Amino acid sequence: xxxxxxxxxxxxxxxxxxxxxxxxxxxxxxxxxxxxxxxxxxxxxxxxxxxxxxxxxxxxxxxxxxxxxxxxxxxxxxxxxxxxxxxxxxxxxxxxxxxxxxxxxxxxxxxxxxxxxxxxxxxxxxxxxxxxxxxxxxxxxxxxxxxxxxxxxxxxxxxxxx
Numbered sequence: 260x261x262x263x264x265x266x267x268x269x270x271x272x273x274x275x276x277x278x279x280x281x282x283x284x285x286x287x288x289x290x291x292x293x294x295x296x297x298x299x300x301x302x303x304x305x306x307x308x309x310x311x312x313x314x315x316x317x318x319x320x321x322x323x324x325x326x327x328x329x330x331x332x333x334x335x336x337x338x339x340x341x342x343x344x345x346x347x348x349x350x351x352x353x354x355x356x357x358x359x360x361x362x363x364x365x366x367x368x369x370x371x372x373x374x375x376x377x378x379x380x381x382x383x384x385x386x387x388x389x390x391x392x393x394x395x396x397x398x399x400x401x402x403x404x405x406x407x408x409x410x411x412x413x414x415x416x417x418x419x420x421x
Contacts, residue, residue: 304329304346309384310413317407322375324364324403326357328390329383343386345394354393358401365403381409 306329317323327346331339335351345352347360365373378398382391398406 301349302327303331303335303349303351304344304383305332306381306383307385308381308409308411311410312412312414314410314412317377317379319375322368322372322377323407324361324376324378325381326360326378326394327381328386328394329381330385343383343390345390354390354397357394357397358403361398361401361403376403377405377407378403379407379409 304327306327328343329346330336330341331344331351339351345354345357347356352360361376361378365376368376380391380394395406398404
């Protein structure tokens with residue numbers, strides 16, 4: 260008589276990872292499509308930027324601290340009036356809040372990026388230089404000397420023809 264041996268149990272088979280890259284790329288594609296990039300918060304000011312004929316686009320916008328200066332929109336005029344105001348991120352601010360904001364912004368960046376940080380002032384074309392000078396003075400106090408004025412590309416003469 261022949262000898263029969265029982266087949267030994269080899270354990271569980273290995274999980275196939277052949278479809279794993281497909282699943283990863285599907286998830287990546289889903290999140291790329293479903294994610295909305297937040298450029299900035301709620302606009303609380305009316306900012307009609309002046310025109311300039313020689314403009315330069317900033318390459319790394321992640322290294323730019325934006326400060327908006329302009330008249331509050333109608334929704335906020337009852338509370339804040341119609342005088343020009345400063346908006347930092349999503350809130351109204353005073354000129355004395357500019358320094359701490361820039362320092363906090365710098366602290367959130369890596370050491371090699373800190374010298375490349377630019378403060379961009381987006382001011383309405385009808386705002387007086389008093390409030391802009393106050394902001395620039397606060398920037399000097401915290402040694403934020405790279406300042407950019409945001410403008411629209413166009414003819415400078417258009418501003419003087421009014």
